Amino acid sequence: MIRLESIRKSYKLGKEDVDVLKGIDLTINKGEFTAIMGPSGSGKSTIMNIIGCLDRPSSGDYFLNEKLVSEYDDKALARVRNQSIGFVFQQFQLLPRLNAWKNVELPMIYAGLKKKEREERAKEALEKVGLADRMYHLPNELSGGQKQRVAIARAIVNQPDLILADEPTGALDTKTSVQIMELFTMLNLEGTTIVMVTHEQEVAVYAQRQIHVRDGLLNRNEQVVMDEGERLQ
Template sequence: MIRLENITRSFMLGKENVHVLNGISLTIESGEFVAIMGPSGSGKSTLMNIIGCLDKPTEGEYFLASENVSHYNDKELARVRNQSIGFVFQQFHLLPRLSALKNVELPMIYAGISKKERQARAEEALIKVGLSDRMNHLPNALSGGQKQRVAIARAIVNQPKLILADEPTGALDSKTSIDIMDQFSKLNEEGVTVVVVTHESEVAQYANRTIMVRDGLIQSPTLIDRGMLQ
């Protein structure tokens, strides 16, 4: 599903070339549930951005579903994101003047799906995450957990094979966090590949594999048993 070969990423900060990723090689198989952990500044968010085709590596090769996306232009990367990847972020990123239903429809508008099909699929996705009675509510009328469920519904509505979640429970209380992580577990059980970036060991326990990143490198061993995080 995901194969990174010697990925580096550097940025110019003034006159200094700052290296954030320093040669990462990684494989994530289809159907895995993987957590990426690391301290602040470790490079885990930059790694997530490259996996999500939100950024391009400075050097190295990235294969997503056997497709080498390393050197794609912005238009090609946008196509991959829309067709193959669902995103869930810490701050939800819902449009405040649109209902839950309309927010979920957005990715399908960009995909050119008809209005009738958009509505039917958006309703189905919201029912799936337990929001059948909140479809027409605006985001400010929803709790934090409900907003994140809308974000999950939006992420899955185009039926992607890969879900990327960046600190998805960071703005939620512990009980709501459990509910949200259970949603990701259900999606994974249905065959969706799930990759979660987190600094919380409680969240990482839901994954089958935890990848530790420090100083732009993957620490060895990359496979950490759930029991070691308890």
């Protein structure tokens, strides 16, 4: 599903170029649950942004479902983000004046779905994440875990092939983090590909595969692959 070939990314800092990614080669197959780990500044979030079509590589090729998306224009990238990728962020990114239902409905408005279908899908997504009784609550009326469930419902409502989760438990307590990771595991077992950035080993163990990034490079010696029995223990 995902193939990165010789991906490099640099940014201008004054008159100097700062290399963040220094030649990333990575393949993630459909249905995998992959955790990308590494210290702050290692490049893991930059990899996530490129996979999510939120940023472009300075050089190299990015293929998503065998299509070379690294050469798409902004309009095409926006379409990929809306139709093929669901995003879950550490700080939830919910609109404060919209209730849970309306927050989940937003991606479908951008996708051009009709009102009746939007309403049905939003309801189904919220039921799936266990928030059938919180549909009409505003974000400030929800706990952190409930906000993240709304964010996950929003991420899955357009039925994407891929979910990208950036530190999805970073703002949650331990018990709530476990509940959220169990929800991700359920979605993965149903066939959704998940790529998650985290610095927490106790979160990464839910993934089938752990990839470590250091100084803009993948550390091949630190890749960990777990079988289904190990990660569900």
